[in-house]
Amino acid sequence: MNQILYDKKDYQELLLEMLEPLRKWFSEGKARIRLSGTGAGYSGNIIEMETFARPLWGLVPFWAGGGRSEGWEQIYHQGIASGTDPQHPEYWGQCGDYDQRFVEMAPIAAGILMAPEILWDPFSAEEKDRICTWISQINDHELPKCNWYYFRILVNLALKNRGMPYSQERLESDLAYMDACYLGDGWYVDGVSDQKDYYCPFAMEYYSQIYAAFAQAEDSDRCRRLKKRAAEFQREFILWFDWEGAALPYGRSLTYRMAQAAFWPASLLSGAGNCDVGEIKGIVNRNIRYWLSKNIFERDGILNVGYAYGNLTMAERYNSPGSPYWSMKIFLILALSDHHPYWSAQEKPFPRQKRLSRLLYAEMLIQQGEQGAFAYVPAVYNKNVLGHFVEKYGKFVYSTKFAFSVAHSCENLVEAAPDSMLAFVLEGEQQVYVRRRSIRYGVETDHIWSEWSPVRGISVRTEIWPVPEGHIRRHKIISDKSAAVFDCGFAVAMYEDGYQTESGNGESFAEVRNHLQRCRVTAQCGGMEPYFIQAEPNTNLLYPNTCIPAVWGRIEAGITTLETFVEI
Template identity: 30%
Template sequence: MPTPSQLFGPAPTTREGWAGALLALAAPATRTAAAGPGRMPVHASMSDPQAVWFELVARPLWGLAAHAAGGLSGADRQWEEVRHALTRAVDPGHPWYVGRPADMDQRLVESAAVGYALAVARHHLWDPLTERQRQQLADWLSTAASATPWDNNWCFFPVLAAVGLRSVGVPVDETRVAAHLDRIEDFALSDGWYADGPGTPERPGSRDHYVPFGFHFYGLLLASLKAVDEERGRRYRQRAAEFAGQFEHWFAADGAALPFGRSLGYRFAQGAFWSALAAADQPAVGWSTARTLAQRNLAWWWQRPVLAEDGSLTVGYAYPNTGVVEQYLAGGSPYWGTKVFASLAATEDHPFWTAPSAPDLPPGISSQPAAAMILARDAAGNVVALAGQNAPAWNPRGGTAKYAKFAYSTLAAFNVPTGEPSLEQGGFDSALALSDDGERWRTRSAGESRIDGETLVVRWQPWPDVTVETRLRHTDGGHLREHRITTGRRLHTAEGAFSVPKTGLGATPHNVTERPGLARATADTAVSEIVCLAADAARREGVVVLPLPGSHLLHPRTALPTLRGVLDPGEHVLRCRVSLTRR
């Protein structure tokens, strides 16, 4: 599969280049959407076919609307194709009609993009329509604005739908809008973070990329449009500024963002927060830093084979792979990534576009209690986060792997299980897997966590008679793990380091070391090692596991250094050091 650089040229570095990149990315989407639902690529998704098609219709609007808001030209064809598809999608008498937005329905997500586009680009999306088409669009969007969203970041969607309606003179239920905005306040945490949904003070909802490309993105747009009261807008801006100082530590020097949590298949959206700061003219970490982080992340993605031959975005992460994304992602879903082009709404003389590049962040530690993380940046600029969150209770595909591993890395990413949790199918990198039969394995998916100084402590219970307290701490060149295990049953153990690309031809990987107490795998890009500490070396054997192909976010085939052992009933302490070094 081609990379954006192969089809569209080098990664853009100017506002004009960003505008051209957006149009190049959007063109296959709007063209396919305008051909109707029957032309959509087939992808397994929990959404119905009409909703899947409507994603492709609406999601490019996040970028196209910003492009129009910034006074840029050259998108006439894309807008014509969007109008062609959208007017039919909301026409109850047309075969392409997507249906009325129901409570907690996928169509509510897309109503937000339509609402934002009406608010900032009505000359493209509203003014050219006939009176009948306007009425049908207003009726459809009014239904979306009145529907009940899921109780998380979705609370913004009916609000944005209402903002679009207001902008074209259609009355909205302001009481309902205020209720959604008030509910969003309940999700606010310290340091500018939000919880993506309800929880408890000890176990809040997920804290992942939905905080920057969801909560803050929408809040900044609403503040910039003066679509909320002055005090609420001030809070949105203040929280975004506080959050920026934490989120900058999620990006490596090479531009890679920390892969953590769900919806990683939205790819470019990882950098959307930095662009939204520009769209809202909200200073935070300095415009040089904001631009550099957005620019580097986009350039990192520009080198990944994420496109089909026609230039359309595929489903997956760093390569086409439906197995590592959630059950709600389909062919049009990745175009949420056009949110990264929000900065096009800022004029060409805005400091986001004119500021010089920022220097790399120095090596160091960033403790982020609201996210239950301690992040470390090494001398090469790679980032590793020690993590203490839980897998979401609603069970997204790969939820445990995406939230509950011990560590996440910008260089190594992670594996997602592909089936019955054997070692090869489980791909248990950055995890301690336990089994009472040596065949079926369990890892931490939930439990308690706390930050104790520079140590992250997680307590978990894979069986009623097995309790594990894990202590994680960064050290020079890696991190230390200590597991205090109390077990009422005999346990097989398998503790994984980070996965690296599998090298060599044939079934056996090259450049691996396996011996008592140590396992190492050397690839072209990195060296991953796990080594026992103290007396543990005599009890655990070093092996290199080969997770099933297609289970990893970055690499189709991987090798995973692992320590294996057996524990009798009783109390035990396992200690090891895990390192990952760029080559």
């Protein structure tokens, strides 16, 4: 695929190349895309509708910015007409409360709003009525209290702009709720959840900037406020990227991949912020190239579920075969006019950042440097009902250089793959216990601390101090039982050139390295020995086979203090 991204034509060609493999999987009426593969927490019919809708996140801006591809226009015209016709065999159906189809109404609404000459004007009056009737179902049902409210906002804004019946009451109340989710410095919390993750940039901020771009005439004060928030957010969110284009693997929905950078096109669309256009182009382009260098496509060119390779272990219950096409959000850049400065701007290197930054409302420290971006977090997140939240939010440190690992089980260290964790194995057991949530925590300007309990009878206070070469961990453990304890570093790829392990017992350390990565874990106190965990395959997000360096020792009932230096 073309990775030289300069003018609009380059981005248009890349979009169409990524979508081309989907063509042969459309149903006869074009209202569904039928990919083989895994299931999700909703029916196969809804999965097929989802897979139909998600490419629109790329095609709608393509059309809005003047792009044309007759075949895709015909497909989506026919598909929307079929899917919204109750008499058609491929009708998308009646929705219920909390229905996944509400998510997929958003790109259709965005098309009506942003590209009416393709997704509105060509339909007959009767077809338009059926489309409006189908998407208006979102006004009659309950939604989760989270970014889903923006789906209803987009639907009502689109209906309003086309002069069709809509709910002003829903529009106002939903916008008020989104305002209530705002924290500061551009950060939103995703409704009733506690974690701060990509649902701020690729959902809350993303949709708010579309709203700000298209509701300016009737809601100018709010739009001005939304753009100001995006400008503030730019200053902090840039820290989630590294010099090579990778963004932090942190939190849920990571299979959406290059949607990580979709906020930047959204901020350009609304005209928010003061970031240099060349710097934004560099961030966007490097992130796209980063993903195109990974094994993210199946043999037939369809995006797979996973991160740097196909990996169902890390998936959430809402990840269907079509879900990864949320990544098309990055192509919002195509909605920019042909004369926008972005298209002639030179791609600039990643701007130099402070070594250590405290993100107050995101509740994390970010360390920037040649080794990448590292996020120090306190293990604060909502109920774990979607898949592997302990691993996605509970590690000590998250890194663009190493990514994190998800457990196959907690039955032993190999399957638990407890990278960037302090792991306990009780006397006479094999079960692995790690930090799940913090009981109390603090994010200071130069370190982070948390108090947590891996299992009944053991409590831990952990302090983590970033230093230029890595970080120092200090643990105070109060236990009423004996246990083996393993302080684990980052997972390092095994089958890369230069792979090697090294250990020492005088200075107790374990090191794993290859030509891409290096992690050394050194005990700063006595009684600890080196240890290597060859993790179960397909636990790490970046590499299928990894080895985790660690130091370990035995603790008895009482108080134990450990100090470890994790060097990169």
